[in-house]
Amino acid sequence: MEIMSLRHCSLIFLCFVAAAQSVVTPSGKWVSNLKYFANNNYDRMELELTGTKLVGKLGNDSFDGTFRDGRIEGVVKLYGDELVTLRGELKGDRIEGTVTYVGEKLDFPWEAYREAPKSAGVPKTHVFEPTQFEHYFSDAIAPVLHVSPGDTVKTWSVDAGGTDAKGVRRTSGGNPLTGPFYVDGAIPGDTLVVHLNRLRLNRDSAISSPLIVNSALNAGYVADRKKVSDYDADWKLDREGGFASLQKPTETMNNYKVPLAPMLGCVGVAPGGGNRFRSGYLGSFGGNMDYNQVREGVTIYLPVSAMGGLLFVGDGHALQGAGELTGNALETSMDIEFTVDLVKGGAPRFPRMENNEFLMASGIAGSLDEAFRQATTNLVLWLEKDYKLNPAEVSSVLGTAMVYDVAEVVDPQVHVVAKVAKTRLAGLKR
Amino acid sequence: MEIMSLRHCSLIFLCFVAAAQSVVTPSGKWVSNLKYFANNNYDRMELELTGTKLVGKLGNDSFDGTFRDGRIEGVVKLYGDELVTLRGELKGDRIEGTVTYVGEKLDFPWEAYREAPKSAGVPKTHVFEPTQFEHYFSDAIAPVLHVSPGDTVKTWSVDAGGTDAKGVRRTSGGNPLTGPFYVDGAIPGDTLVVHLNRLRLNRDSAISSPLIVNSALNAGYVADRKKVSDYDADWKLDREGGFASLQKPTETMNNYKVPLAPMLGCVGVAPGGGNRFRSGYLGSFGGNMDYNQVREGVTIYLPVSAMGGLLFVGDGHALQGAGELTGNALETSMDIEFTVDLVKGGAPRFPRMENNEFLMASGIAGSLDEAFRQATTNLVLWLEKDYKLNPAEVSSVLGTAMVYDVAEVVDPQVHVVAKVAKTRLAGLKR
């Protein structure tokens, strides 16, 4: 088992700062980083100077200290206990100093910078033409673009096999991703909001796979399943007519048509803990969620684990049945337009989504049973917080109004969504 | 582990019959019973006499024998091997004799009776007033009524706690059932068809439970869940307005209304193997399926395991969210009208349902993962059979059109439903 150091998750402190020229006061809003060996522990800090007395907050913890001769010195108390001593020098819009953790012999660097004011300008629209494609969700990948909360990005993605709208193979397969996009001001613990404004097919073909995966079936059926030879699982997309059909259908399937319902298989941020996951992975960071409601008009809430969030998108599906049973849906390239926003703090444990009809809460885990429990709990916590429901009230609501979707069962983790119609919630007093 | 004897499942034979007065020929359709110790093995038998040569089928196996002087003698061959020797005497509409199993020293009784011709008369409507209520699904309970395929039954059920439309407690709680109804002509291996013509609320109250069950939630949430005291989880049913609301709502829930959607929690036949399950159980026999689409207009297909099928109904819910998360839905009494029908053979492994919109296939098991696999396989087999799809074709259809419901997670087994819209299937060549 791993022992996650306290320092890895939470952060806390005290300061001392020399007067800087350009900014003569430590008062204001900061982003602090308490180093601990190789770990960064970012958190928001707010300080207020009165005489030489300097008080405020680091994250949720109270800071108590002094500011004299440009030096900050103080302690951060967690639940009333002194936990961390901070000493630093105010250098304009920066603080540089050291942090001393209780019970630790070594000191570590402490840095802080003034938080940028919320952009007052008009939101921008960025047109981003990708030229390379990522195969991982990771905080170690340099962002392709910086955007501000409120900005919109117009871009596109290749299909899961690496082929673009013109049928040109642009990279190797395995869900190549467009991005990452750095959202200015996002720090770990924040909630990244992604509005999917527009999601459109940009070619007339999709590739898929011919068989329901073994793991979605009874093993006895699998053992007896007849082999089918020469079956072509490629699809043609009739964008005008609005449906898909097999490119080379068998006689039985000759008139089988299914409505197009474009969606993104992958929407995710850099995962926490420095993990680098192949773009087939999914988890609390989102990722290869393969949920057929991630469509034009949806809003997605993702927990930020890295500075800037680092948003990746890709893996377009012309449409997908629940579960993504054949392992590949109707995989195709896609034109994408999204607007980002930022909620400070409030990072959910697993992704949340909403559209005009539903609040949707993901559960992602190694079994449907566990994913189901996580999804249920995710929606329960959402309603308890946003609608101020107590455990019995939320039970009455979800006992009468819960709906579940099985998003996918073919990736390294399975994905269940617990959802509730907004019409059900309309009567709740908030 | 139990070794289920071959004799328990399959049946096969040869015969010899003395001429009877009333019916001078063994030709025709029969229902045969090959005994094996205490087990009955019913199957349909069809014989044709040419001179003294008597051939036909017992179940799916070929029968080859003679008929002389009123005595039938013959063998039943499974895959071309002689498996069972049958010897019997034709006594009008009955055959009485013995069966000799290959490799067994003892002989066992063999009986057969002529299968009743399909009722040519006008279907009947039975009004059944229950006076006692069953707490088990079992083939050991005497039927309350015999009905013919095509007949309709009008009846009612108490709520899960045993209380009727007038608020009178009629029996102890635990899903008291109305029935069982014996469907004439149904033998093990058949498919019992239940059309739910009408399902209506008959009182203005429902009882429920206040909390989502522990097992549907993350254990960490459960450990920290705040206690709520004095919460009343009883509901009032506004049948005119068409919605339910809490009888004594908290302020927050004061305007919470949810549309009525009456359903039956329990629809089941006697389980196989002689098991007697409490009415909270569910399984391949149906039972306490707690699926909120078992509503007026649905047709249910159940595998017959006992002579007459023995249909039970009960456990009405004014409405229920997916999963039946609070353990009890909005439990209430119900007016019920259903029409039964019979398909010879074809018993599905798990229940199937359909309404105007969907084909729905149940998976019932000890975990969501296994129930999911059973549900998927159940629907796959249904489409392979009825739509003549091969494994790749069915994969293309369900890969693009599958929908899953989580029916319930609170009973001794969990229940997942795999379903596909009929509009999707309309284009398939049959």
Added chain:
Amino acid sequence: MEIMSLRHCSLIFLCFVAAAQSVVTPSGKWVSNLKYFANNNYDRMELELTGTKLVGKLGNDSFDGTFRDGRIEGVVKLYGDELVTLRGELKGDRIEGTVTYVGEKLDFPWEAYREAPKSAGVPKTHVFEPTQFEHYFSDAIAPVLHVSPGDTVKTWSVDAGGTDAKGVRRTSGGNPLTGPFYVDGAIPGDTLVVHLNRLRLNRDSAISSPLIVNSALNAGYVADRKKVSDYDADWKLDREGGFASLQKPTETMNNYKVPLAPMLGCVGVAPGGGNRFRSGYLGSFGGNMDYNQVREGVTIYLPVSAMGGLLFVGDGHALQGAGELTGNALETSMDIEFTVDLVKGGAPRFPRMENNEFLMASGIAGSLDEAFRQATTNLVLWLEKDYKLNPAEVSSVLGTAMVYDVAEVVDPQVHVVAKVAKTRLAGLKR
């Protein structure tokens, strides 16, 4: 969902009794039965008369009442609330009367009889020759023998296919059981203790199955598994040499020998709730547990749900690997000797066992994950109760000393055992 009536589980009351001739006082120990519709609710009752004041306990609840003119009248209070009114007449060693439940309109019968004193005599040894065999665990089967706590039974069982020590087929297959044995004095809620004194093979052959079941394997492996024809999975048992080997081994298996380790697949009592389960089932009542440590020398603790407990035994295995992977172990007939004992109350939620080395706690459920949690919790509760450990202490013990066995994965429920060596517990202060 089923609403289990309060009356189904718990029982409570008040009394009034006319003086009887033979016994003039209601003081003493009783077994009470509060009827509720068709349900019986047995519990122990202890009364003490002082003047006309009659106080005592019904189960864990306090009784408070009077005794005048042979009539008992009183109330039973649960947590200080009056819950049940009892009125009855003392008729020697019986009480007959009525129970009135709070909030219910109907009265129900109340009966009680004096609990027999613990048998003072020498324990008996019964030799029981079975002539018929049961295929269900059920409280509806008449006992074959009454035994007292402390008594020993010598008997035998056929194999899972119904064949006895001489190779004679005695009944149909599917784990035919010997019993049930009625243990005098056992009432629901008690713990039946079964010491397996002697368990010996009585023939030289065992039957088994040739393949690991699909559900224990990766579906991809199952799909690709090569067919093996003409494989004979019958075993010969060398009782002198102490090992088993295939009767007709392939060349590769010619010298494969495995030590005999006789065990019982089935040890169970009548299940609760009136369920009748085929003898392939298992659950809180024990049953077809298929655990290879149910061997000579083991002691088994089972929760009593029916009067007399009703103990069944059968399904002998000459030996079995963990999981019973091939569905059938080395199935054979068996000579059995066991001694029963009784602990009043204390029924564990799932079976417990012990031998010289281990305390063993069963978890039986629909998935290994859930069975694992049940097994862990079962052992935790056992140690918390018997060793007075708090949750942290039990965690330190089991975190360092826990061992798990996967008992079986092929029956209707899977079975995991959590166990701890007695040497580990020796240092704990009790």
Added chain:
Amino acid sequence: MEIMSLRHCSLIFLCFVAAAQSVVTPSGKWVSNLKYFANNNYDRMELELTGTKLVGKLGNDSFDGTFRDGRIEGVVKLYGDELVTLRGELKGDRIEGTVTYVGEKLDFPWEAYREAPKSAGVPKTHVFEPTQFEHYFSDAIAPVLHVSPGDTVKTWSVDAGGTDAKGVRRTSGGNPLTGPFYVDGAIPGDTLVVHLNRLRLNRDSAISSPLIVNSALNAGYVADRKKVSDYDADWKLDREGGFASLQKPTETMNNYKVPLAPMLGCVGVAPGGGNRFRSGYLGSFGGNMDYNQVREGVTIYLPVSAMGGLLFVGDGHALQGAGELTGNALETSMDIEFTVDLVKGGAPRFPRMENNEFLMASGIAGSLDEAFRQATTNLVLWLEKDYKLNPAEVSSVLGTAMVYDVAEVVDPQVHVVAKVAKTRLAGLKR
């Protein structure tokens, strides 16, 4: 879903080479790398020149080509189909050229170098003093040491919290790892063999956690579990006496002693697919397996996914119960000595281990049910291959001799081990 390109997994080709000076022939053994966008596809290649005809193998596929004027040209056929065209120039011990994949427009680089002869020298013993510690399993971490198959490494690890033998915190917590060690000659698809020669405690204390994790228990128990305050879960290790006991035991635990059984929680190679997993992860690459039989004397077989394998070790436990129920075992620093070896090819899907008593096959997955199936299948495949058993024979062996261990249930994946005693296998003809 991700579409993994064919090129990602398999590799195939044809060549033509100009005579080089130093080495005039392409005959011999090579390691080839067929690039495909950013992917490397390493495989062994063996060529034989006869006149200008050049034939051989690339991986398991046949190569057919020519060698003229220093240029190699040829095709690689998979199952008899031409799949890849290779063109390159022989430059001494290197080949440089291009690969053309059928159906792809772009060419990609092809490189090969002569495989080093197996080291003829005496195996070396390396003493490695770690100065930094890794927190990931990843192929992106530079090796700290190159070793040859047969070599031995003596080193040590900090505890899971980052503290060394002297109690000095050396890095942040979370299973800091020692390594990675690059094993010369190891390429993807090989099997890395790690003999754990010596594993010794080097300090007298261990840290642990006070409570069994929620997810290992019944949720109802968790909800009701009493809080325990002031419980100290640190342990003292009596290395002379050979047991552990709590440093500050409660009265009940005062004499609780448990034998030391030092093990490594983490033994793993770089995972495939370029994933970078935190050192708490486990999977097919091994990693944080937390299995209490990874002790002195064990041999571990790991599937190589990166050049050199890249072996990491760490997370020593003074001892651990099955499941690692408290999340942390008795975490301590450790002196480690191991010898590495290499099997070309044969990479198992999941780790395998053996000691003097058992063959042990891991299953690592998101649920115990799936981990169980993977473990069973892993052992089945091992025996089928190494003992030439067919599916029925392996079923007879494991049906009678299988043993399961639950290794751990507290990490991001759970770990089940299927094992069989070597004494059982001794009689099998090989």
